[in-house]
Amino acid sequence: MKQKSWHINRREFIRGGGAVLALPFLQGMSWGKAAAGKALPKRMVVSYIAYGVYEPKTKDGSHHDWNWWPCKDAGPLTFNQSAAPFAPLKDSVSYLRGLEHAGGVGMGGHSSGDVFATGANMSGTEKTNNISVDQLAAKVSGHQTRYASLVLGTEGGTGSYGSAKTLSHYGPGRPIPSMHRPQEIFNRLFKPYSGKGIEQVRADLKREASVLDLMMEDSRRLQGRLGKEDQQKMEEYLDSVRALEKRVERTSQWTHQPLSNVDTKGLNLEVSHKDPEEYTRCMYDLLYLALQTDSTRFATLMLESEHSSGSEMWNYANYVLGYKGATHDIAHKRPTESGKWDNWRAKQHAYFLERLRNTPEGDSNMLDQTVVVWGSAHPHASHNTRNYPIQVAGGDALGFKHGNLYCFEGDRKVPLANLFVSMLHAVDVPVKSFADSTGSMAGVLV
């Protein structure tokens, strides 16, 4: 892959810009030809599984072969049967035990998925969800790619309070609908001009900018005539038009960069939920392609929601394992299949990690440039919301050190948000804190 180069040294820019969150969208930066060093992209992915994981114990105290955790004791990783798919990735993964979001504890297992990537204190002080870790990164560094971020799911949309179908939020009360149809995702990523010539696209965008300007004007006029409560709701609309204006501007700038040439070979874009493995791999493939073409660097993928009873996800365990019951029940019933179900999910994620690792980039590979979190906010059978199953992979070149199971229990307890702080640092977002963080993982994982 051809490497991209940047006109502006990002670190310089941030230092000069003061507080990170006060940074503008950085639209003013020009896309110069001259290369100022060969910075490799720094990426972040958050991926979510639902209905908990299997955590059985054996009578003799040895580690259970079907426990989601690969081994029992903190220290170098060994892999049991459940986690076996990650054995070839031993030096690129870590498991973190004892982490959770305090803000999700009171929500119940079926709702705490809402805050997995945000850490918002929805059962306490915050009425709405808050900005997610990927969106904070996108806000600061998203301008470097054609798309600031990519938000994927398997059920689509935003879901509602307590039953999110997306991991990503722009900010309070601003969930981002996840995309779940492979064909649509492909088209939006790689065929954004719908076959139109570049000159026409530019002319369209220019016109669109002036029209949106007028739309904004008119909507403001309308807002002024409404009652107070309606005015607030209208603010949501105005925000969206503003965001659209910015996108038009951004798209115009990007028309000066060639589109990535990706064809659909090897992608079954019409795949349905009836074939879970095909579908899940297709989603991972699209995510991989988005990163590999440097179309985006920050992505979330909600593989399962905590309320899937109205979707085909409810039948996944049945389609995959022939399990006689709902995917949800596999968590509550803990039959022998539970371990196999975890193992199946592990296989899909390992497939993605291996694709990243097998793609050379700079002196190493894509996985080293990408920090990937995989886990759940609904750890096990009892609707409990503590001690999430968390795996972190990749990002070695961004400072992450792997190969161990870390335990954050007892007096070593820290918030999960500390990991998010380290992930943000890894992608050059120098935040001091995120959600309820008390520090970072510096000295442990990085």
Added chain:
Amino acid sequence: MLNPKSLKFFWGIATFPLLILLWVGKVNADTSFKGEVAPFFEAYCVKCHGPKKSKGKITLHSLDGDLAAGQELKRWELILDALEHRDMPPEEEENQPSAEDRAAIITWIESGLRDYVTKASKVALVTTTRRLTNFEYQNTMRDLLGFELELAKDLPVDPDKPYHFNNTAEFMMIGPDQLVRYKEAARKAMASAIVDPGKPEIHRVSSKWEHGKPGKDGLSQAEIGVYQGPGVGRKTVGLKNWPKTGEFRIRVNASGNFPAGFREVPLRLVMGTDLRHDSGSGVYREVGIVHLSNTPDNPGEFEVLGRIENIPVQPASKHRNKIRPPSITITAQNIFDNGELNDHRKSAFDASWSVKAPRVVLESLEFEAPVAAAWPPEHHRRILFESPLRHTKTGEYAYEVIKRFMTRAFRRPVAKDEIDHYYRIYKIYDAEFDTLEQAMRETLAMALISPQFLYHTVIDQAAATKPYELASRLSYFLWGSMPDKELFNLAASGNLDDPAVIENQTRRLLADKRAAGFIENFTSQWLSIAKMKTVSINRDLFPRFLYTVHVGERRGQEQLFRPTIRDYMHEETVGFVGELIRNNASVMNIVDSDFAYLNEPLAVHYGVGGVEGLKLRPVTIKPEHHLGGLLTQGSVLVGNSTGSAPHPIYRAVWVREAILGDKVKPPPAEVPALSDSAGDSADGAVSIKDLLALHRNTPSCYDCHVRLDPWGIPFERYSAIGKFQPLVPSDKVRVRGFNHKLDKTFAGYQAYLKSIYTEEVDASSRVPHGPAVDGMQKLKKYLLKERKAEIAENVIRKLMTYSIGRELTYRDRFEVKKLLQLAQEDGYKLQDMIVSVCQSPIFTGTISKEE
């Protein structure tokens, strides 16, 4: 019959005891907070809801008793409900207040609330601005454009929450990603609505089949046997060319070949991508069903129409260096279904079934597009109307075009500055596009992403009058769409807020076919039945319920690309509620009724004889069918089962939420799960009732489950697939699944089941504050005897919430009570109930100022 006068009349002679209490509440100055209320709380409540314990996060000790200040009113209403429904103090608590004391406290709280609401309603009571739901967006576009264009499927999926309507402001948000999709949908809509100048090229494809000698499989070339998965029971016609937009027509020459005893066979036409049974991939759209009863010597010509834009296209693909161009496949299926398709087969496909069952004889199929009575089509002329102005004064013409379109799109007259705004936009496009058509498409698309279009009609006082808001509220409630001409005219005349006019309009809207959308959307959200479709059915235990694929990779999985029994169950429930509305029948029919709404597969499933064909209709039922009302419908029973066994907790939650209108809290964090769900009990482990009893014995689970479980137990004689099943195996026997070798046929398996089903199902429980009920019939009896008011109030609240798009609050309490009173006097007639909702000040937005 239902007008405010009668409302007052009923109010005056209120016989409902609570209302009387309430009426005297104002003069009842004897009860005071310090004197009676606080001591009452101290005596009966604070032990659990006070400084030491705060069960359910409710505390009472800190309330100061000043309701007029408008503080803590939500908490007061919770307390009021708990006292009124005798939920609190808990039944098993020994220390209970006397009926008089309870009533006095209820009166005191209620009158306090009432005083506040009366005062506050003069200040403000408005429905909050909210965007159209995808359902409403889709319908509005249909009625605005004059043809059905599937647009909502490209919008982000709307939020959805069990037992909630999603049309509230809280759910209906707009973000940038939503707006991008609206923009794309609007452009797509305008590209179809306005056609290019000049006559279009017509695309035609036709196929013929000989109905001569039968072939090897016993079928002639023109015959289609019953659709059963891979390659069986369908004919296909491929399209390589079609217009980008426009209406298409398919004409078929078809009849049925009926073995003795059959009279009807359904031919279904679907269009889309390749339907691949091996991988399960393929997307399609049903374009029509013809129920054939004519024979081959009397062939009939049938015609279906649709929009080509709605049809999924198989994209171009490369195969061994050959490029396969994009294509569309028309598939003709014989979807005959008598509920027994799985019964006769062994492991592989049994071709003999196709000969025994009725066949479709398809002699020809012809596709043509675009078709239109005149060109340009009517939907084009509706926007770009015929006028000499168009060529002489293009600017004036464009201005008028914009004005007419906006008036309809905004559902109200538009102000001059609003038209000027879009005219300015038009000028931008006009400068760059060659034709008026192009410029107008873009301009009008912008009107379709305006807040005035996307949000529910909020009257901008500069532009129009309030009745337009009411016109929209009526049409969005009862059609999920924009008002029609008659409603617009009434809004313009200023007569719409007349209660008699509202009544007429409500009944007219309900009689229109557009009401079908409302009934479906309302019913499925009210009863939360969507999840029924994805419950994973145990096919070993229920080998007949789902039609399975018998060969290939997906062997044993459900047959795809055909309507299933679960689709019919959904239609059953929606159709049942529709019948009640159309016939203005008592709402108590939801608990029990003398009819069911069935077609043949459903009738066979429930064991009702004499129903033929796939069309659903009301069928008179007898007690031995164990049907009637909503409680025994498959959509409810299957959706609230595990797929293997009944799930009494789900079913209990359903009764309380959907029928009684309680809010059931989800299991809290940190409680141990019911160690196992019901699946194992079906396999013969421990009975679910015992499991629940164990669960209840855990103190942290007790409080909730003691109020929950008793409601689900009486459902236990209805299986996971919604069949009446009074006998189960004894604890020691494990049921085995269907086995081809042992059972041969479904009848064989049934005989086996009969031989081991020896134990009576225990379905008795004592409902909270009620008697012991044993089974469904007793439960229904109890509900109809003791809970009528709650059931009616719940339906009123559900209708009201849906109609105004917000949750009801303590402020609405007294209006709801009035409507309940009215319904009681009226025999709980459902259509009348809807009329009274539409006449209520909560709905019309004109809260009475006289109180």
